[in-house]
Amino acid sequence: MPTASTKYASDPYFDHPVSSFWHRFGRQTVERLGLRGGETVLDVCCGSGGSALPAAEAVGPQGKVVAVDLAERLVQLGEAKALAMGLRNIEFKTGDMLALGYPDASxxxxxxxxxxxxxxxxxxxxxxxxxxxxxxGRLAITTWGPDLFEPANSAFWEAIRAERPDLLKGFNPWERISTPAGLREMLSEAGIESTEFVAEAGRDPLNAPEDWWLIVMGSGYRGTLAQLDAATLARVREKNLAALRDCNAITTNVVYGSAGKVA
Incomplete structure (x- = not known):
């Protein structure tokens, strides 16, 4: 189950160039918002700053970005990036998006x-x-579209099935909102009706099957692999990559959702 929030800042796989799509989609989310100088931005599940850092650039020194993630190491990496970029208008925080404690209209x-x-x-x-x-104010939610990381994703879970069928996952949480209609329904349940959606089809290249394993090791798939012993892990890797000998790209479909709050 891939998520930037489970990657580790001290890990050589984290922020590897082959996984640059994490930050590309974050930047595109920000660009679609058309941020203005002086605005204040809250970025939750921020990872190491894929959307928060470009947001800080966009709002300028008179604006401010608060970037929040549960993973402390990601927050630390984001802080280091902001320092290197000379961005003083961004605050990285470790925290739960449901318990930030900010008042209404912040x-x-x-x-x-x-x-x-x-x-x-x-x-x-x-x-x-x-x-x-x-x-x-404006809200932006970006989520994965259908067929995420196929065909490599299915090959990964088939390799897991062969070794540890007890670790198979029957449902990915983003599947409910992997289409504009699904995301619209979720926002409507939250009482948000003034919405816009863009579904973007995408394919990201794999120069070799090993590129896929770099993505696996730098994402939430690691949570499954952590439950394998060394020998089983080696067999899963071998089976997964063998199935991708003729694969030169993976699917990276995205849905961008936005909503405006009545002034």
Missing amino acids: FDVAVCVFGIFFVPDMVAATKELWRMLRPG
Whole structure:
């Protein structure tokens, strides 16, 4: 189950160039918002700053970005990146997006890229983000589209099935909102009706099957692999990569959702 929030800042796989799509989609989310100088932005499930750092650049020194993630190492890496970029208008925090404690109408913009679906109650989480927006504020939620990382994803789980069928997952949490209609329904349940959606089809190249394993080791698939002993892990890797000998790209479909709060 891939998520930037489970990658580790000290890990050589984290932020590897082959996984650059994490940050590309974060930047595109920010570009679609058309941020203005001086605005305040809340970025939850921020990872190491894929959307938060470009947001800080966009709002300028008179604006501010608060970037929140549960993973302390990711927060630390984001802070290091901001320092290297000379960005003094961004604050990285370790915390739960459902318990931030900000009052109503604290931000102009709220952003969540590839994270809302990991909250058990997506509707409640979205309501909380909406509550913290000022009148006229904007909300952006970016999620995965259908067929994420195929055909490599299916090959991975087939390799797991052969070795540890007890670890198979029957449902990915983003599947409920992997289409504009699904994301619209979720936002509607949160009481948000003024919405826009863009579904973007994508394919990211694999120069070799080993590129896929770099993605696996730098994402939430690691949570499954951590439950394998060394010999089983080696067999899973071999089976997974053998199935990808003729694969030169993986599917990276995305759905961008946005909503405006009545002024």
